[in-house]
Amino acid sequence: MNLGLENNKVLITGGSKGIGKGIAKAFLEEGAEVGIVGRGIEALDQAKRELGNVFIYQGDVSKEEDRRRIFQEFISDHKRIDVLVNNAGGSQGSTTAETEIAEFEQAMQLNHFSAVHLSKLAHAEMKKNYSGSIINISSIFGRESGGKVTYNNAKAAMISFTKSFANEAIKDGIRVNSVAPGSILHPTGNWQKRLEENPDKINKFIKDEIPGGRFGNVEEVANVVVFLASDKASWVVGASLNVDGGQSRMNM
Template sequence: MQRYAGKNVLISGGGSGIGHAICLRLAAEGANIILIDKDLKEGQSVEQELKLQNTKVLFVQADITSEADVEKVHKEATLFFGTIDVLVNNAGAAFAENYAMTTLENWNQDIALNLTGHYMLTRLFLPDMEAQGKGAITNISSVNGAQSFGNPAYSAAKAGVISFTQTLAIEYGPKGIRANVVLPGTIETPVWQTRKDSRPEVFELVKGWYPVGRVGRPEDIAA
């Protein structure tokens, strides 16, 4: 089903994990893809993968915590595609497992990447959506934003994403722009694999949370 045929979709953090899965899923449904990633190699790999599937795609290497980089993304995406129909704010990471380990630098990193970066992309692309009277914004938060599972700075940022999305939905829904938030649980991403490799028992600790007996997969979120 080509639900996104002809739609221009921008996805941050599209080089791996959930972002990669979203790129593949939406491309399969007909979308044109603009993918952003800080990692040049991963971003180029996904770009090539999509081109082999005859998807119209643009990769922009960018750090969404940098205002200059985000402005570059907006400029290049606008030149290449004109307008963006869907913005997926996905990029994110966690830098400290508990409060005792959380330095001011960790705190600022987490807030900048997981919350402020979403705001900066939205700030630039939202006026374009408003001008065309339609659009959709999907923000990827986390269950950490709704309940404490450690990673306090990351969790605070993800809670902020939930509130930010609610504000967008209330203020811009009447203007034809939808805003939704997704709260993934434990997902098999490269970060998860690194954690599992260092602590093999971690799977046994969390699998009881999930009735299917496994953690989620990126494709589950992309669907």
């Protein structure tokens, strides 16, 4: 695709592996200048070796001080930010009754508050140029029940934030949207581990739960993200787009 993203300055959290790394690759192929954020320097270095000309920023986005430092380092390196992709996330805990409140709080810090804070920081910079795109990677399980309850709750909050902030930020020329992946297969993900551990069970899950008949891949998510970041999506504001092969049970 040629989406007019050449020389755009793009920051992607959780960008050292999986969906985040796939998104980084897609932006690089569009000619953008890309920074990726991750907690582990080894994974960041490996991603840089694989991706090539990418900037790396080490830190834990569940911590406010790390978010501020990383963002300022990015602005210092690139002078502006055109696209923010809030991709960092994860799940922990079990059922509501068996999950400690601290795990709910951790999930909100990682999946939700990191996105809110970085979006506020990006908004303050983007509005100087009356231009920008913020894309939050949520989940179909933020739109309906499913997955671990801590993750489900945090991703639901992210989708709600996307819509409310979109209506505010568009007045400053900034579009805010979210992408809701379904079950995505990649080497470092949970689905790969489950498939290796019990292929019969997972193949039955695919047959029963995914009308498309297979797992999605990171490229299919990344293609939607770069589209949303581009002017081709200029009238898409506050949307949450499923990328799930029909897996979601919602009718909207």
